[in-house]
Amino acid sequence: PSAMREVFIETPTVRWSDIGGQTEVKQKLKECVEWPLTNPETFTRLGVAPPRGVLLYGPPGCSKTLTAKALATESGINFMAVKGPELLNKFVGESERAVREVFRKARAASPSIIFFDEIDALATSRGSDHDGPNQGVLTSLLNEMDGVEELSGVIVVAATNRPDVLDSALLRPGRLDRILYVGPPDFDARKDIFRIRFSKMAVEPDTGIEDLAFLTAGCSGAEIASICQDAALMSMNEDLSAPYVRKQHLLDAAKSVRRRITPTMISQF
Numbered sequence: 001p002s003a004m005r006e007v008f009i010e011t012p013t014v015r016w017s018d019i020g021g022q023t024e025v026k027q028k029l030k031e032c033v034e035w036p037l038t039n040p041e042t043f044t045r046l047g048v049a050p051p052r053g054v055l056l057y058g059p060p061g062c063s064k065t066l067t068a069k070a071l072a073t074e075s076g077i078n079f080m081a082v083k084g085p086e087l088l089n090k091f092v093g094e095s096e097r098a099v100r101e102v103f104r105k106a107r108a109a110s111p112s113i114i115f116f117d118e119i120d121a122l123a124t125s126r127g128s129d130h131d132g133p134n135q136g137v138l139t140s141l142l143n144e145m146d147g148v149e150e151l152s153g154v155i156v157v158a159a160t161n162r163p164d165v166l167d168s169a170l171l172r173p174g175r176l177d178r179i180l181y182v183g184p185p186d187f188d189a190r191k192d193i194f195r196i197r198f199s200k201m202a203v204e205p206d207t208g209i210e211d212l213a214f215l216t217a218g219c220s221g222a223e224i225a226s227i228c229q230d231a232a233l234m235s236m237n238e239d240l241s242a243p244y245v246r247k248q249h250l251l252d253a254a255k256s257v258r259r260r261i262t263p264t265m266i267s268q269f
């Protein structure tokens with residue numbers, strides 16, 4: 001059975017303001033993707049070449065996907081998401097065809113962003129990859145990226161937790177030539193993320209956001225989101241008609257959260 005689901009053009013609704021922290025990443029993406037689309041004349045006049053592709057790398061759950069979606073929303077362009085592993089197919093030639101098809105659709109929907117999540121699955125360094133079943137896929141990906149002319153309005157955004165295994169050919173100028181680290185949230189960013197979550201759920205007044213940010217040191221944004229979910233369920237378990245999520249449940253959930261990001265993992269980036 002084909003592992004490749006159909007790739008659809010999406011219209012994301014994520015805004016920059018839905019992402020806590022990551023000020024620098026947002027700013028860089030505005031400069032290099034949003035501005036060239038909204039002010040192409042200025043870029044031509046001042047002689048700045050917009051990037052073809054951007055690599056977002058960093059630990060899991062820290063808003064790489066969210067960022068790619070916000071970039072599409074804020075730039076007012078179409079969005080297509082493809083997971084690297086989904087493009088791999090055991091039938092010879094199928095994966096290559098799928099890669100070409102993704103770019104064909106993106107060109108037809110331009111201006112657009114193709115988001116390749118888990119790009120490492122497709123683009124592992126050729127030397128390190130035993131017999132290289134990915135070889136053909138990587139080659140098609142590189143060909144397609146080179147074929148995307150500057151003005152065709154297709155921007156490739158790729159994400160990975162394993163930047164170290166990527167084939168360097170992918171990172172050459174004209175390919176993924178802007179490389180941005182999307183790291184775990186610091187104290188202020190964690191406060192921001194809680195604030196963003198709380199704007200979408202009823203919480204007890206005077207919820208100690210500072211305490212929560214303090215307790216969640218080392219957590220990803222995804223883990224903060226799951227703390228909020230867990231706390232909401234605890235509140236419902238206590239009282240099915242609960243008017244809001246109780247502070248105590250948020251604190252309890254924050255204390256028992258399991259962290260996926262380890263210091264060793266961070267030190268590798």
Ligand code: ATP
Pocket residue numbers: 018019020021022059060061062063064065066067117159160161185193196220221222223225
């Ligand atoms: P992975 O590497 O596992 O694919 P990712 O870096 O792409 O993860 P996302 O999928 O963007 O992470 O984030 C997962 C969820 O975590 C988001 O849908 C959101 O609910 C929450 N989240 C993560 N980071 C943030 C953030 N900075 N602000 C708000 N929410 C966040």
